[in-house]
Amino acid sequence: MSDKQIDEFSGVSTTGHDWDGIKELDNPMPRWWLIVYYATIIWAAAYVIAYPAWPLVRTATTGLLGYSSRGDVKAELDAAKAAKADYIKAIGSKSVKEILADEKLRVFAAAAGAAAFKVNCVQCHGSGAQGSPGYPNLNDDDWLWGGKPEDIQQTIAHGIRYAEDPNTRVSEMPAFGEMLKPKEITQVASFVASLSNKAGDASAADIAAGKEVFAQNCASCHGDNGKGNREVGAPNLTDAIWFYGSTPAAIAAQVRAPKHGVMPAWGVRLGDTTVKELTVYVHSLGGGE
């Protein structure tokens, strides 16, 4: 095998390898190539010493520079936190009203609130806060519990009918299916629908009878004229916005056996600052009062 000889044409030594009479020339490597090759060797050795390199049983060598990619992430997160610190502090110390009055703070809080909303609220209220039957639309100007900043903040912090929070908002409409006759329920539903011109083909007599039923059973919470009462979370029945449907049949169903939604209290889970940010976001969706 090792039968080195000088190639007669090129004057270069062969490697001594011979495949069916074909011999391989032993040309030297180009110098630039060798320099790069040696440089990579030096680089590799230095890298092993300077950076984490050898895997050990539980961990790895740390390297002289003490570098870690987790450290990079931490540094970046710390920098991001530090950059936001002033805003966060200001939001923590100011009331939502004060935040709304300060444009820079409002924009920051609304952006932070939008992010928190995407994580915590969209499951029920929808990604555009547009709600769905049973879950209120937060864009409109109709509020069960009030649309002022402090009302919204209270609702977010303590929830609605959330048993674990003593300060939660509570209201419960009785199930009139056991108290009223089916005929009366149909009549009162027709009357309520007529408040927003949706009575359909109900007769005037039925509506008049329904009005009577309403005055006796419903007006205490919903008000004599059906405008609702935010103190007790009783919805306004005269407007264009309906929680569980606006047809007489849907209204009758709600009178018979009302559905009651529950919203968790977020104050403890998210903290005061995030609740304020969410309040600013919801308030800025267009319906804030």
Next chain:
Amino acid sequence: MFEASEIETFDATAVNSARVRQPLYAARKKIFPKRAEGRFRRFKWIVMLITLGIYYVTPWLRWNRGPYAPDQGVLIDLANRRFYFFPIEIWPQEFYFVAGLLIMAGFGLFLLTSTVGRAWCGYTCPQTVWVDLFLVVERAVEGDRNARIKLDGAPWSTNKLLKRIAKHLIWLVIAVATGGAWIFYFADAPTLLRNLVTGHAAPVAYITVAILTGTTYVFGGLMREQVCTYMCPWPRIQAAMLDENSLTVTYNDWRGEPRTRHAKKAAAAGQAVGDCVDCNACVAVCPMGIDIRDGQQLECITCALCIDACDSVMDKIGKERGLIAYATLAEYQSNMALATMGGASAIDPHQVRDADGKLSGKVETFHVRKLLRPRTLIYFAAWSLVGLGLLYALLTRDRLQVNVLADRNPQFVVLSDGSIRNGYTVKLLNMIPEPRTIIVTLRGLPGAEMSVVGMDHSAVRSFAVEAEPDRLKTLKVFVRQPRELVAGPTQHFTFEVKDESGAESDRYEATFDALEMSK
């Protein structure tokens, strides 16, 4: 049976025979250009002064734009995404101005090449200018051609070492200054220089200076003509732009050949004698290391230094200048035909000279009219068209713009009184470095009114807003229309913005979405 001597033999040599085969890699042969003197050299000095002057001085020119914008004449402000060129300010979305300028540069280069050949290469290309500058240093330190050849061949000595160190040090200083000047276009020059010297500039500034120092030193000092010959694509592209009426540096062999160093002896012997005295002055001054007398070639950057060298020789021997000259292929061929009697004979210098020894009137010379050809006119028309288009765009461009994004989630909201509300993100672009009061007005959409988040305006058709200088102002605008006036699921209307003074305005056609409703 044949005898060996009877077998037909061929006069053939193997092209790739081992005896003639060339190695794939050839080491660079050093070139020691001699200093040339003459009108083209003078012109090149002037061009060098102007181009280097523009490059080094521009970032230091100031231009007052008031208190809200930087006062640097030319500034590429990457951090704030603005480009300033004296009175002109360009936002990123106006980058087509830069694209237009690049197209103009392209057409300009075509025009220049089709008329005066590779003038770009020979006079203004940064590679040429910097190599010229580096050669000045080399000559100052090591002497002219002969001294440099001698020094290069001499064994290492203290003198040689000192000269080499001095030369490379000065080159490096020029290279650092070149790389350094570049970054001043990207930040306030005085501040950056202070930071750069005190070590407070951004790492990217130092890295950029280091890279450009390296490229300047390597390209200008070490690689020189190899950059043009091997790296640059332009010499290859130019072949397509030259035609028989393009001026190129030409050796007029129709009057130069047969060349001889012993003209008198040859003339006495009755031989034809051309003007070329074979002094090789043209070769000695060539920075590309070529012999122009071999004809037009890829390596030639048409720096015209050989013209200077030859002209001074012609002056000395009392012949007309222009043995090497800017000439077109057409006139060269015509004169060649004259000298060779239509190709019937070898070059005969007598054919191009009258009896009194002056150049014959039949010899064609360049006329300016040749610049006007369909090719050059088309290039010029295209160049002018782009230029005029850019000028028009520049003079009529908006400095106040409005962009509107309609909310998509939800598309619309029904309010408690039944009215429909749409949300819009309205972006006002105040593109001048002055604060302005901008009036936003709703046009169309009967009965509709606007309210703005964070502002006291509610239910208005028009409102004013303060816009910061040279900034984008983003507003969240809600538009509300009473239900009975909603004319359909999609209505079109207009946001109109106006400068308070009424001087500038812009509009945006927006849509108002509503549910399909039975009325």
